[in-house]
Amino acid sequence: DAGVTQSPTHLIKTRGQHVTLRCSPISGHKSVSWYQQVLGQGPQFIFQYYEKEERGRGNFPDRFSARQFPNYSSELNVNALLLGDSALYLCASSLKRTDTQYFGPGTRLTVL
Amino acid sequence: AQSVTQPDIHITVSEGASLELRCNYSYGATPYLFWYVQSPGQGLQLLLKYFSGDTLVQGIKGFEAEFKRSQSSFNLRKPSVHWSDAAEYFCAVGGEYGGATNKLIFGTGTLLAVQP
Numbered sequence: 001d002a003g004v005t006q007s008p009t010h011l012i013k014t015r016g017q018h019v020t021l022r023c024s025p026i027s028g029h030k031s032v033s034w035y036q037q038v039l040g041q042g043p044q045f046i047f048q049y050y051e052k053e054e055r056g057r058g059n060f061p062d063r064f065s066a067r068q069f070p071n072y073s074s075e076l077n078v079n080a081l082l083l084g085d086s087a088l089y090l091c092a093s094s095l096k097r098t099d100t101q102y103f104g105p106g107t108r109l110t111v112l
Numbered sequence: 113a114q115s116v117t118q119p120d121i122h123i124t125v126s127e128g129a130s131l132e133l134r135c136n137y138s139y140g141a142t143p144y145l146f147w148y149v150q151s152p153g154q155g156l157q158l159l160l161k162y163f164s165g166d167t168l169v170q171g172i173k174g175f176e177a178e179f180k181r182s183q184s185s186f187n188l189r190k191p192s193v194h195w196s197d198a199a200e201y202f203c204a205v206g207g208e209y210g211g212a213t214n215k216l217i218f219g220t221g222t223l224l225a226v227q228p
Contacts, residue, residue: 004155033215042116042202042218043156056215090155098214101206103148103156 002027004093004104012110013081021076021107025093031055032074033101034066035090043090049074050097078109086111114139116205118219125193126227133188133222135203145186146204146216147177156202162186173197198226 005024013019025032031050035043045058049068063079072093078085088108092101117136125131137143144163148156160171167179177188186203200223206216 031214035216040220042204042220043216045215045217048215058215092156092216094214098144100146100158100161101214101216102158105155108153 004091004102006089006091006104006107008107009105010108010110012112014112015081015083017081018077018079019081019109021078021089021091021109023074023076023091023093023104025072025074025091026102029093029095029102030072031094031097031099032068032072033092033094034074034076035092035103036060037088037090037106039087046076048097055097081111083111085109114205114217116203116217116219118201118203118222120222121220122223122225124225124227127195128192131188131190131193131197131224133201133203133224135186135188135219136184137186137203137205138184139205143205144214145177145179146206147171147175147186147188148202148204150200150202150221152199159188159201193224193226195226195228198224200224 007022033048034046037043047066048056052068066076068074088106090106091104094101115138146161147159159175162169162179200221202221203219204216
């Protein structure tokens, strides 16, 4: 069975641009969560979506938004990119909201 | 406040030696506890988890961890380390807390180096 997939693998943007990252959960999983991992740190929670509704949000500015589609895939959008947004963005899926989260390989975003 | 502390930033062990990585947590309810491993430039792979029941949990790749409620700890152990175990290890806590979502709170990680 395929695991969590994310696209693109790498992305380079300049300050002020916006970016869209995509995630496909493990088949049958209905919950998707997004995390930001800055170099040298542990992942930080951004959002959780379950059954297409936002169920939780971390301490991130409104420039960050996300959505979940009827097939449970998800997009993370970041507007007005800052240098500090450079990070590995990880998507995790779980069967239900409180189940074990399984992570994808991540998208490496570099903001110049 | 909910938090996870991994006191050791970097650990070096010899191949074949035993390993223990420390993790302490602060959580306002019964915690769900996890250990993940991350190879350079990769995502996180689940090693093991504790939800309830037996406080000694077995994971993949020969790892185990013990939940000690009195010490708020969930230390990861392996009796004999292999060179392929070199990676960064993250402890995380999660679960329903005050009705909040199941976000995972991660420690800052422990980077494991294995010398021949």
